[in-house]
Amino acid sequence: MNTRKLVFFAGLILLLSSFSSPTYKIAKLKYSGGGDWYGNRTALPNLVRFCNQNIFTNFSADEATVEVGSAEIFDYPFVYLTGHGNVVFSDAEAANLRKYLAGGGFLHIDDNYGLDKFIRKEMKKVFPELSFVELPANHPLYQQHFKFPNGLPKIHEHDGKRAQGFALVWKGRVVCFYTYECDLGNGWEDYGTYPGDTQEKRTEALKMGANLIQYALTQ
Template structure:
């Protein structure tokens, strides 16, 4: 990102989330789902993510994560949903319908593969949008360059040898789902003591990708 664009993005974020008199604190809502896939994972990641947004972007943020079910009446209060897990995800018919309506109405979903999530997520997101396909997000996509200039989705945690890869689902040309496969951004955002073997530069990459995701969502 060039310097002029960088300054513009900061100005826009400040105006929307700080200067606006009716601005509420930005919140990240973590989805509680069924199926036994550890929906509650990365328990310190969201709060640390919010701190990073406050420090690096000057955003007015909440102090902690919010937990929601897809059928909660207040779902639309949160423009950004976070889903993480190690294994099976299972969405009910009502949850599937609610997520579809939320996404086509302007909401955004970030999915973090904490290893073992891939098969069930692909199955469930196909129920949400039967006629759509997850598409590989190329390394020149704005989500990797809208604030920090990254080479692509960083590999944070070495669960296996698979390369990190970003996938997206689009509706009417808008990216509504960003799926981080074999990267595990959440692990890199957790308290340092939880993954003490992660070197500082890896944690820095996770933080930068996390900032880019939010910047992209709020400016596109």
């Protein structure tokens, strides 16, 4: 084999090895106010595993934790916020989160029940000029690798209300997706975490999560 072919194959091996190594992480957002930002402990690792296997992402298996006001937030293409209780962003944190989202970042807010009245107020600090709008069932987010013709699925029951997917749209781009009365993250957790939840619902939740990841990274 001549030198030119050796150089070609060496380069090819390096290229393939770079694809096989994890390149980025999903982060869970840590916030102030006393709410349980750390909820759904097994959700993101399971979602990462499902995405890597089914839509061929290249996430590291371990989730990260990042604070709202931290410069490290810019290291993550997708940030996840969950909880049941109070959420408080300082002015500096709200400004940092706005800069992250306006600059290409993506935030998924997942109401774990009880978050709604707090998060709507805090996101107004981030984008005072924007309001959450419900995405229709034919929105591209629901038509990615997995098809959801009826829109956001209902994963975990609380009040008997229908699941709704809301978005903040900044200059034509969805920068924040808010899952309400759905509890998507509960469906990502280890099977058996919530008695009564079925494997079918868990798979449905993971498929919706994969769609969200795919949409966030490619829109």
